[in-house]
Amino acid sequence: MKYWEEQGKIKIAAPAKINLFLEILGKRQDGYHEIETVMQEISLYDYIHMEDRNEDIELTCSNSTLSVGEDNLVLKAARLFQRESGIFRGVKIYLDKRIPVGAGLGGGSSDAVATLFGLNKLWRVGYDDAKLLSLAEKLGSDTPFFVLGNTAICKGRGDVIIPHNLQTPYHYVVVYPRFEVSTATVYKNFKFVLTKNLKDVRVFLQSLDSGSPEKLGASLHNRLEDVVFRLYPEIEKIKKTLAKLGFCGILLSGSGSALYGLCRGERDSKEIEKKNKNAWNW
Numbered sequence: 001m002k003y004w005e006e007q008g009k010i011k012i013a014a015p016a017k018i019n020l021f022l023e024i025l026g027k028r029q030d031g032y033h034e035i036e037t038v039m040q041e042i043s044l045y046d047y048i049h050m051e052d053r054n055e056d057i058e059l060t061c062s063n064s065t066l067s068v069g070e071d072n073l074v075l076k077a078a079r080l081f082q083r084e085s086g087i088f089r090g091v092k093i094y095l096d097k098r099i100p101v102g103a104g105l106g107g108g109s110s111d112a113v114a115t116l117f118g119l120n121k122l123w124r125v126g127y128d129d130a131k132l133l134s135l136a137e138k139l140g141s142d143t144p145f146f147v148l149g150n151t152a153i154c155k156g157r158g159d160v161i162i163p164h165n166l167q168t169p170y171h172y173v174v175v176y177p178r179f180e181v182s183t184a185t186v187y188k189n190f191k192f193v194l195t196k197n198l199k200d201v202r203v204f205l206q207s208l209d210s211g212s213p214e215k216l217g218a219s220l221h222n223r224l225e226d227v228v229f230r231l232y233p234e235i236e237k238i239k240k241t242l243a244k245l246g247f248c249g250i251l252l253s254g255s256g257s258a259l260y261g262l263c264r265g266e267r268d269s270k271e272i273e274k275k276n277k278n279a280w281n282w
């Protein structure tokens with residue numbers, strides 16, 4: 001993670017992710033779904049400002065609709081880090097929230113990992129990535145991905161991370177419909193059918209590695225799209241409108257609500273964004 005440090009203070013950039021591929025392989029005994037997904041870190045960030053102090057942990061946030069109580073993943077992560085390290089110092093945390101909430105962009109998970117990362121530096125604990133991964137696992141299914149970020153194939157409930165070296169960067173425009181989708185509700189409504197033609201992540205990776213946005217666009221896949229479109233027809237309508245803008249591919253990220261369009265290049269992405277920014281309320 002990118003960070004900036006000065007005397008007793010640290011600022012961490014917590015990136016969002018999108019899912020380029022998501023297949024569901026079955027339902028597990030523990031209630032979670034066995035998945036195979038390819039996650040990509042994107043250049044959209046929350047910023048976490050921390051200041052070391054003696055008193056307790058204090059959290060404030062730029063987004064007044066987000067709880068700053070014990071249910072905030074930043075606080076959960078900070079308490080976990082205190083317990084694990086045995087360092088019960090305080091810290092003043094300000095969360096500059098820029099990643100849309102409940103969008104399938106992993107904002108909360110990324111904030112949680114950024115908090116572990118920040119306290120590890122601030123309190124000079126020296127945990128390595130493997131240790132941070134074991135802590136991240138306790139905070140969610142998407143959280144382990146953010147310890148290493150970049151591009152990765154994630155298996156299990158999403159917590160088994162295989163880093164993937166991506167040679168060519170791609171450019172995306174992310175669209176947020178201005179409402180949240182609950183991940184738990186989406187998985188609860190998903191009906192696993194064994195006979196379904198499961199997509200193979202290895203075939204997908206060939207398209208990803210081709211460097212061709214057209215090839216990648218044709219291979220983007222998210223098994224949760226159908227159920228999310230059924231629950232929120234508005235999101236499918238947005239996808240249909242986006243289909244007229246010349247993207248190489250459009251997909252729902254994770255459990256939604258955000259969609260993203262894959263562009264031919266950076267200039268294309270900037271143009272599409274500029275032309276359409278004020279066209280809709282999303």
Ligand SMILES: C[C@](O)(CO)[C@H](O)COP(=O)(O)OP(=O)(O)OC[C@H]1O[C@@H](n2ccc(N)nc2=O)[C@H](O)[C@@H]1O
Pocket residue numbers: 019022031032033034035037104109139140141142143156157158183184187254255
């Ligand atoms: C949709 C994705 O964002 C794709 O990256 C993730 O699979 C979701 O990861 P997450 O938000 O970190 O999920 P968690 O906070 O661990 O779980 C939220 C809810 O989703 C369900 N859940 C989550 C992950 C998974 N592989 N199977 C599930 O069924 C769990 O039952 C839980 O009730």
Ligand SMILES: Nc1ncnc2c1ncn2[C@@H]1O[C@H](COP(=O)(O)OP(=O)(O)OP(=O)(O)O)[C@@H](O)[C@H]1O
Pocket residue numbers: 066071072073074100101102103104105106107108109111112142180181183254255256257
């Ligand atoms: N720091 C945080 N940022 C965002 N949401 C948080 C945070 N802490 C707790 N939450 C709770 O988590 C819920 C999901 O938020 P988040 O933005 O992480 O969803 P998401 O991007 O769909 O997650 P994922 O893709 O990991 O399923 C929110 O409804 C919110 O109440």
